[in-house]
Each structure stands twice: as C-alpha cells, then as structure tokens.
Amino acid sequence: MIEYDRVPEDFAERYRRAGYWRGETLGGLLRDWAARDGGRIAVVDEAGSHGYAALDAWADRLAAGFRALGAGPGRPVVVQLPNVAAFAAVSVALFRAGAPPVFALPTHRRSEISYLCEASEAVAYVIPDVHHGFDHRALAGEVLASAKTVEHVIVAGDPGGEFLALGDVERAPEPIMDGPRPDDVAFFLLSGGTTGLPKLIPRTHDDYAYQLRATAEGLEFGEDGVYLAVLPVAHNAALGCPGLLGALRAGGRAVLLTSPSPDEAFPLIESQGVTLTTLMPPLVTLWLEAAEFYDVDFSRLLVQVGSARFAPETARRVTGELGARLTHWFGMAEGLLTYTRLDDPEDVVIHTQGRPLSPADEIRVVDEHDRDVPPGEIGELLTRGPYTLRGYYRVPEHNARAFTPDGFLRTGDLVRLTPRGDMVVEGRVKDVINRGGEKVAAGEVEDLLVTHPAVREAAVVAMPDAVMGERACAFVVPRGAPPALEELRSHLRGQGLADYKLPDRLELIGALPLTKVGKVDKAALRGIAAGSA
Ligand code: OOB
Numbered sequence: 305m306i307e308y309d310r311v312p313e314d315f316a317e318r319y320r321r322a323g324y325w326r327g328e329t330l331g332g333l334l335r336d337w338a339a340r341d342g343g344r345i346a347v348v349d350e351a352g353s354h355g356y357a358a359l360d361a362w363a364d365r366l367a368a369g370f371r372a373l374g375a376g377p378g379r380p381v382v383v384q385l386p387n388v389a390a391f392a393a394v395s396v397a398l399f400r401a402g403a404p405p406v407f408a409l410p411t412h413r414r415s416e417i418s419y420l421c422e423a424s425e426a427v428a429y430v431i432p433d434v435h436h437g438f439d440h441r442a443l444a445g446e447v448l449a450s451a452k453t454v455e456h457v458i459v460a461g462d463p464g465g466e467f468l469a470l471g472d473v474e475r476a477p478e479p480i481m482d483g484p485r486p487d488d489v490a491f492f493l494l495s496g497g498t499t500g501l502p503k504l505i506p507r508t509h510d511d512y513a514y515q516l517r518a519t520a521e522g523l524e525f526g527e528d529g530v531y532l533a534v535l536p537v538a539h540n541a542a543l544g545c546p547g548l549l550g551a552l553r554a555g556g557r558a559v560l561l562t563s564p565s566p567d568e569a570f571p572l573i574e575s576q577g578v579t580l581t582t583l584m585p586p587l588v589t590l591w592l593e594a595a596e597f598y599d600v601d602f603s604r605l606l607v608q609v610g611s612a613r614f615a616p617e618t619a620r621r622v623t624g625e626l627g628a629r630l631t632h633w634f635g636m637a638e639g640l641l642t643y644t645r646l647d648d649p650e651d652v653v654i655h656t657q658g659r660p661l662s663p664a665d666e667i668r669v670v671d672e673h674d675r676d677v678p679p680g681e682i683g684e685l686l687t688r689g690p691y692t693l694r695g696y697y698r699v700p701e702h703n704a705r706a707f708t709p710d711g712f713l714r715t716g717d718l719v720r721l722t723p724r725g726d727m728v729v730e731g732r733v734k735d736v737i738n739r740g741g742e743k744v745a746a747g748e749v750e751d752l753l754v755t756h757p758a759v760r761e762a763a764v765v766a767m768p769d770a771v772m773g774e775r776a777c778a779f780v781v782p783r784g785a786p787p788a789l790e791e792l793r794s795h796l797r798g799q800g801l802a803d804y805k806l807p808d809r810l811e812l813i814g815a816l817p818l819t820k821v822g823k824v825d826k827a828a829l830r831g832i833a834a835g836s837a
Contacts, residue, residue, distance in 0.1 A: 305377050305378050305488070306377075306378055306380070306404060306488065306489040306506065308489055308506040308695065308697060309506075309693070309694040309695025309703065310487065310694065311690075311694055312694075312711070315690075315711075316487070318664070319510070319514075319664060319690040322663075322664060324514045324518075324662065324664060324690045325486065325510040325511075325513075325514060325690065326510075326513070326514075327486045327510075328486060328509060328510070328513035329399065329483065329484055329485070329486055329488075329490070329509040329513070330396070330399040330490045330491075330509050330512060330513060330549070331367075331396065331399040331400035331401075331402075331483060331484070333396050333399070333549060333552045333553055334346065334356055334359055334360040334363060334396055334552060335360060336555075337356040337360075337552075337555045338356040338357040338359075338360035338361075340555075341356065341555075342355060342356055342357025342358075342360075343355045343356075343357065344356050344555070345557050346359045346392070346552055346557065346558065347359060347389045347392050347548075347552075347557070347558050347559075347560060348557065348558070348559045348560065348576065349387065349388045349389045349559075349560040349561075350388070350560075350561065350562060351388070351389070352389075354389050354392075356555075359389070359392060359393060359396075360396075361477075362393040362397075362474075363392075363393050363396035363397040363400060364397070364400070364477035365397075365474035365475060365476070365477055366393055366394060366397030366470075366473060366474055367396075367397040367398070367400040367401045367477070367480065368474070368475035368476060368477050368478050369397075369473035369474045369475040370397055370398060370401045370403055370428070370473065371401050371403075371475075371480070372475050373427070373428060373455070373456050373473065374427050374428075374455060374456075375398065375401055375403035375427050375428055376401055376402055376403050376482075377402040377403070377482060377484065377488075379403050379425075379426075379427040380403060380404045380405065380406050380424040380425070380426045380427070380492065381398055381403050381404075381405055381406070381426055381427060381428045381429070381430060382405075382406045382408055382417065382420050382421050382424065382426045382428070382429045382430070382454075383395065383398070383405040383406065383407055383408065383430045383538070384408040384409075384410060384412060384417065384429070384430065384431050384432075384440065384538070385410070385430060385431070385432055385460060385538070386410045386432055386435050386436075386536065386562045387533050387534075387536060387537050387542075387560035387561055387562050388432070388460065388560060388562070389560065390460040390470060391537055391538075391548070391560070392548060392552065392558070394430055394460070394470070395491070395549075396552075398491070399484070399490055399491070399509075400480060400483065401480065401483075402480070402482065402483055402484040402488065403427075404424075404489045404490060404491045404492055404506075405491045405492070406420050406424045406426060406491070406492040406494075406504065407491060407492065407493055407494065407538040407539075407543070408420055408494070408538060409494075409536050409538050409539065409802070410432075410435055410436075410536055410538070410562075411536075411802045411803060411804055412802050413443065413797075413800045413801060413802050413803075414443060414446050414447060414799075414800025415752070415799055415800035415801045415802070416494075416502070416800075416801075416802055417429070417443065417447050417451075417800075418446075418447050418450045418451055418800070419501060419502070420494070420504070421447060421450075421451035421453065421454050422450065422451055422452075422453075423504055423697070423698070424492060424504060424697075425453045426451070426453060426454055427453060427454065427455055427456070428454060428455065428456040428457070428458055429444055429447065429451075429454050429456070429457050429458070430457075430458045430459075430460065430470070431443070431444055431457065431458070431459055431460070432459070432460050432461050433459050433460070433461030433462045433463070433464065434461070435562070436562070440459075441457075441459060441463070441464050441466065441467060444457040444467065445466070446800070456468055458470055458473055484509060485509075486508070486509045486510045486513075487508055487509070487510055488508060488509060489506040489507070489508055490507055490508055490509045490512055491507055491512075492504045492505060492506055492507070492697065493505040493507060493539075493540055493543075493637040494637060495637055495638065495696065496636065496637060496736060496738075496743030496745075497734065497735075497736040497743045497744065497745030497746075497747075497748070500745065500747040500748060500751070501745070501747075501748055502745060502748070503696035503697065503699060503702065504696060504697035504698070505637050505638055505693055505696060505697070506693060506695075506697050507639075507691075507693070511639070511690060511691040511692075512544055512549075512691065513553075514662075514690055514691055515544055515545070515550075515639075515641070515661070515691045516544050516546055516549055516550040516553045517550075517553065518661050518662060519544070519545045519546040519547075519550055519641065519661060520546040520550045520551075520553065520554045522643065522645065522646075522661065523546065523580060523606060523608070523631065523646065524646065525546050525550065525551070525554055525556060525579070525580055526554055526555075526556065527554055527555035527556055528556065528579070529551060529554055529556035529557070529579050529580060530551075530556060530557045530558075530559060530576050530577050530578045530579050530580070531546070531547060531548065531550070531551040531556060531557070531558045531559065531578070531579070531580050531581070532559045532561065532569065532572060532573065532576070532578040532580070532581040533547065533548055533558060533559065533560050533561065533581075533582070534561050534563070534564035534569055534581060534582075534583070534587070535564065535582055535583070535584065535587075537560065539637075540635060540636075540637045541582050541584075541608075541610060541611060541633075541635055542582050545582070545608070545633070545635060545641060546580075547582065548560070557576070559572055559576050559578060564583070564587050564590070566590065566591055566594035566595070566598065567594075569581075569591075570594070570595075570598045570600045571600075573600055573602065573605060574600055574601060577604065578604070578605055579604055579605065579606060580605070580606045580608065581605065581606075581607060581608065582607075582608045582609075582610075583607055583608070583609050584609070584610075584611045584612060584740055584741030584742075585609060585611070585612050585613065585614045585615070585618065585740065585741065585773060586740040586741070586771055586772050586773070588607070588609055588614070588618055588619075588622060589618055589771065591626070592618070592621050592622070592625055592626060595625065595626055601627075602626045602627045602628040603627050603628070605626075605628040605629070606628065606629045606630075606631060606646075607622055607626075607628045607629065607630050607631070608631050608633055608643075609622070609630065609631070609632055609633065610632065610633030610634055610635050610643075610657070610741075611633075611635065611738075611741030612738045612740060612741040612773050612774075613729065613738075613773050614632060616654045616655055619632065619653070619654040620654055623650070629646070630644075630653055630654075631643055631644050631645075631646065631653065631658075632644045632653050632654070632656065632657055632658060633657060633658070634657035634658075634717075634727060634729055636715065638692060638693050638713055638715070639687070639689065639691045639692025639693055639713070640660065640661075640665060640667075640687045640689060640691075640692050640713075640715070641660070641661040641691075642657050642658050642659055642660050642661065642665075642726075642727045643657065643658040643659075643661065644656065644657070644658035644659075644726070645658065645659070648726075652722075652724070652726055655728065656722060656726035656727060656728050657726070657727050657728065657729055658726050658727065659725055659726055659727070660689070660727075661691075662689055662690055662691065664689055664690045665687060665688075665689035665690070665692070666687060666688045666689055666712070667685065667686070667687050667721075667727075668685075668686040668687070668712060669681070669682075669683040669684070669685060669686075669719060669720065669721060670683045670684055670686055671683050671684075672684075674686075674708065679721065679723070680720055680721065680722070680723065681720060682718050682719065682720045682730050682731075683718065683719070683720075684714060684715065684716070684717070684718060684719075684733060685715040685717045685718070685719045685727075686708060686712040686713065686714055686715065687712060687713050687715060688710075688711050688712045688713065692713055693713065694707070694711055695707065715734075716732050716733050716734025716736070717729055717731075717732045717733075717734070718730045718731040718732055718733060735747060735826065737764065737765070737766040737774055737775070737776045738766070738773065738774050739772050739773075739774055739775060739776060739804060740771070740772035740773055740774075742804045744764075744776055744804070744805045746763070746764040746765065746776075746826075748801075748805065749762075749764045749776070749778070749796065749801070749805055749806075749807065750762045750763060750764055752795075752796050752799045752801055753778060753780065753792060753795075753796065753807075755795075755799065756787060756791075756792060756795045757783065757784075758782055758783055758784055758785060758786065758787040758791075759780050759781075759782065759783060759787065759792070760780075760781045760782060760783040761780070761781040761815075761816055762778055762779065762780050762781070763778070763779045763816050763824045763826065763829055764776055764777070764778045764779075764807060765777055765779070765826050765829045765830045765833055766830060766833075767808075767809065767830070767833035767834055768834055769808075775808040775809070776805075776806075776807045776808050776809070777807065777808065777809040777810075777811060777829075777833040778792065778807035778809070778810050778811070779811050779812075779813050779816060779829050779832075779833075780792070780810060780811070780812055780813065781812075781813055781814065781815060781816060782812055786812050787810075788810070789807070789809065789810040792807065792810060793806045793807065809833070811832070811833070816829070817829065
C-alpha cells in the first residue's frame with residue numbers, strides 16, 4: 305500500500321456527500337462501454353484503431369501479467385510511453401492491478417527517469433523501443449545501473465533481446481481480489497518544479513475520477529466527443545482534463561498523435577471529426593500559420609489552451625482566423641484547474657483563465673505574510689480542494705513549506721481575481737522557467753551545471769521570447785577558461801538531462817548579484833537577460 309498525505313476525513317466526507325467523490329476506481333474505465341457497445345472505437349493511434357471491448361480485454365490480460373511480475377499495491381511502475389494505444393492499455397491495466405503508474409514524459413532522459421524509478425521504488429519500467437529516433441532500450445540499460453528496485457524493463461515494440469516484450473507480459477485474466485480502494489493512489493504525476501528536483505504528485509482514484517467527470521461535463525464532452533491528443537498524454541493536460549482518460553470515461557474516442565505537426569493533425573481533424581484538442585500557446589501560433597495553407601473546417605473544434613501565458617492577440621485569432629471555439633485554462637499537475645466556460649463572453653475567454661473547475665475548490669490570493677490581499681490585487685495563489693494534493697510524495701520537509709498548516713498548496717503563481725471572479729495569472733514566485741508550457745526547474749539545471757569543471761557558479765533564469773514566451777538563460781561564473789554554450793549543453797546532456805531543459809543562452813559574469821539577504825538576485829539576472837536579449 306502506498307502511504308501518502310490524505311485529505312483529512314472531514315473534508316473527504318464533505319466531498320463524498322456533495323457527490324464529487326463517488327467511490328469510482330480508474331480500473332473501471334472501458335468496462336461499461338465494452339459491455340454496452342464493444343465495437344465502438346475507443347482509441348485511434350498512428351497504427352490503427354481499437355474498440356472498447358478489445359482494449360478492455362487487453363487491459364485485463366496486462367493487469368494479470370503485471371501482477372505476475374510483482375507489480376501491485378505499493379509496487380509502482382514507471383511508464384514512459386508516447387501517444388500510442390499501448391499507453392491506454394498499460395495505464396488501465398495498472399489501475400486495475402493497483403500498481404500506480406508513474407507517468408514520465410517521452411522526452412525525459414537518464415537524470416529524470418533514474419530519479420523517478422528511485423523515488424517511487426518502481427518495480428518495472430515500460431518503454432517504447434525507438435521513439436523519434438531515440439532508443440529507449442539503451443536508456444533503460446543505463447537506468448538499471450542505478451535504479452535498484454527495477455526488476456523488469458518492458459518494451460512496447462521490439463525488446464531487442466535483453467528485455468521483455470509487452471506482448472509477453474500478458475496472462476489469462478483473473479479476478480483481482482485486493483484491487484485498489486477509491487482513496488488509494490491511482491498514479492503519480494510529476495511536478496513542473498518548485499525547488500530542486502521534481503516532486504512526485506500522488507493522484508487518487510477519487511480525485512481523478514472527479515476531475516475526468518467534471519472537465520468532460522464542463523466542456524460538454526460526451527459519447528460523441530472525439531479528443532485529439534497532440535501533447536504527450538503522460539501530462540495532466542492531455543491525460544485527464546478530460547483528455548485521453550476523460551474521453552474513455554465518457555465513451556468517446558481518443559485520437560493519439562505523437563507529433564503536434566499540422567501536417568498530421570489537420571487531416572485527422574476532419575476525417576475523425578475531432579471535437580476537442582489541447583494546445584500550448586506556441587503550438588497555437590504554429591497551427592494559425594499553417595492553417596492558411598490547408599482547407600480545414602475547424603468549426604466543430606474546441607481548442608483548450610493553457611500551461612503558459614497565452615497572448616490575447618493570439619487568443620483572438622483562434623476564433624477569428626481558425627473559426628474554432630476557445631477555452632482558456634490554468635492547470636497544474638498538483639490539481640487545481642480553472643477555465644473559461646463555453647458561454648463566457650469573448651473578453652473573459654481572451655483575457656482570463658476563468659473560474660475553478662469545482663464549486664469546492666478553495667482559492668486564496670495572499671501577500672508574503674499569508675494575508676489575503678484586497679480584492680483585485682495581485683498575490684500568490686493558494687488552493688485546496690477535492691482534486692488537489694495535500695502533500696508531495698515522501699518529502700515532509702518540503703511539504704512543510706509548500707503547504708499552509710491548514711492544507712492549502714502554495715502554488716508559486718501570482719494571480720489576481722477580476723470582479724466577476726475570473727482568475728488572471730500575472731507571474732510567479734517559484735524558480736521555474738516556463739518554456740512554452742514545458743516547465744524547467746532552475747535548481748535542477750544549476751545543480752548539474754556546477755558539475756562542469758569550468759563552472760564555478762551558475763544561475764538559470766527565464767528570458768522573454770516571442771515564440772516560446774520564455775526561454776532559459778544561464779549565467780555562469782567561470783572557473784579558468786570560460787566554457788561555451790554548446791559545451792555546457794552537451795555536458796548537461798551527458799548528465800542525462802532532458803533536452804527541453806538545456807539553456808538556450810549563456811552569459812558569462814564575474815560574480816552573481818546577491819540580494820540583501822545574500823541569495824542570488826534572480827530578478828536582477830532576469831533584468832539583464834531581458835535587456836540584452
Ligand atoms: C499545466 O500543468 P504543469 O504542472 O505542467 O504546470 C503548472 C504551472 C502552473 O503552476 C503555472 O505556473 C503554469 O504552469 N501555468 C500557467 C497557465 N497554466 C499553467 N501560466 C500562465 N498561464 C496559464 N494559463 O501546465 C497544466 C495542467 C493541466 C491543464 C493545463 C495546464
């Protein structure tokens with residue numbers, strides 16, 4: 305059994321009584337629709353389509369197989385799969401087996417994966433063979449050297465002799481007697497970054513089943529809905545807002561693409577009758593530019609945009625030029641979601657991130673002394689609610705700082721509320737670079753930069769970028785001969801860091817500026833980076 309920081313019983317009781325938590329477990333996904341209409345298409349990926357009954361049976365065979373391999377209650381499995389049908393089968397199988405998947409992004413490399421395996425004490429690691437030219441089996445070989453609990457590497461594809469093929473994991477389904485309870489951890493997501501290393505976020509069956517239902521209802525995504533996933537489904541935004549899992553829960557269809565390229569996505573929007581997709585802001589720009597060269601009818605499509613600041617000028621073009629509908633989101637893997645409703649005025653959709661998903665979401669906007677700021681002023685967003693975590697996994701000291709004593713998460717985001725109650729993200733206090741929606745924790749990169757012999761000190765900050773919103777600038781105090789950017793990037797790559805976290809620019813500096821209390825003055829560095837960009 306996974307021990308985690310539970311929602312206190314009085315809150316849990318309230319969430320149950322209000323009907324938010326209904327005692328569902330995520331292993332139940334696919335079941336009803338398989339029985340009701342088994343031939344109905346559940347998932348389409350680049351290789352073909354899978355009906356509800358076939359996918360359900362596949363998940364059952366895998367659940368039995370994972371159990372046989374030792375995965376089960378308290379024995380997580382790190383899953384690093386791209387947007388393929390096997391992602392759905394493996395995830396539902398693990399939900400049924402009660403073995404929480406730890407969802408890694410396809411772009412994660414040795415540094416991240418080793419950490420995830422070690423922090424979760426995973427018993428297995430599931431990978432594709434080669435994805436976008438990268439051989440995950442070689443990565444798995446390296447990970448095994450440090451991740452001592454990992455007993456099996458399972459390959460969706462060619463296992464290459466050394467590892468297990470996903471097909472060989474399957475066993476004849478059998479009833480699972482000690483399946484998970486609704487308040488057990490269903491899976492782990494990865495935090496976008498607070499301090500230092502990424503943190504594991506436990507999500508329960510209760511909380512996520514509610515999120516899947518509420519987001520689908522809010523966007524009117526029902527059994528006729530077709531969700532197109534172009535962002536990695538391992539990320540909360542495409543996994544469950546309502547995303548892949550919400551589409552399966554609703555009896556709709558999920559169309560999975562491993563690239564957001566308009567060449568691939570646009571033809572599917574028409575041929576599959578896509579009704580909903582999720583994009584990060586830079587992709588919206590890319591799609592808008594490409595749309596001129598295609599003759600695609602976007603009028604059935606609802607575009608859900610979030611993850612990073614979305615410029616109003618671009619937002620306006622989604623409805624204008626593309627002719628699609630738009631919903632503007634704020635979200636975090638930790639839980640809280642806010643979004644603009646389908647009937648909100650255009651102004652609200654373009655300029656705000658809307659209102660919280662749940663009537664039970666509690667929001668506070670506070671100053672540095674945790675006092676509520678006057679209405680309409682900017683402060684840090686604190687939140688608590690029926691699908692927001694009460695503690696990161698196994699980091700009590702960090703949790704003591706990341707949560708208030710009464711259980712509100714300090715999001716690290718600076719927001720204000722409009723008179724109507726819509727939220728506007730104005731900035732952040734956490735040390736993260738938001739690279740077009742992809743989060744880079746500065747501390748994680750800095751810790752690896754200083755392992756280079758020519759780096760005495762390093763600080764990584766965001767610099768403004770027209771396309772990505774932000775990119776990463778590394779300030780380095782050299783030791784001896786100054787290093788070049790490419791040298792540092794290849795050093796970080798050699799340390800196993802994911803590519804999207806590599807600094808985009810290097811600035812050499814004699815000494816890092818300090819604040820009055822002697823901390824690195826990141827605001828000053830951001831100023832320098834922005835000024836000379
Ligand atoms: C989503 O989740 P994460 O966990 O990758 O990142 C969360 C952080 C937030 O704390 C905030 O700093 C930033 O991403 N963020 C935004 C934003 N939406 C998220 N910053 C500015 N404007 C926005 N609209 O990013 C995520 C998860 C589920 C749904 C949508 C996004």
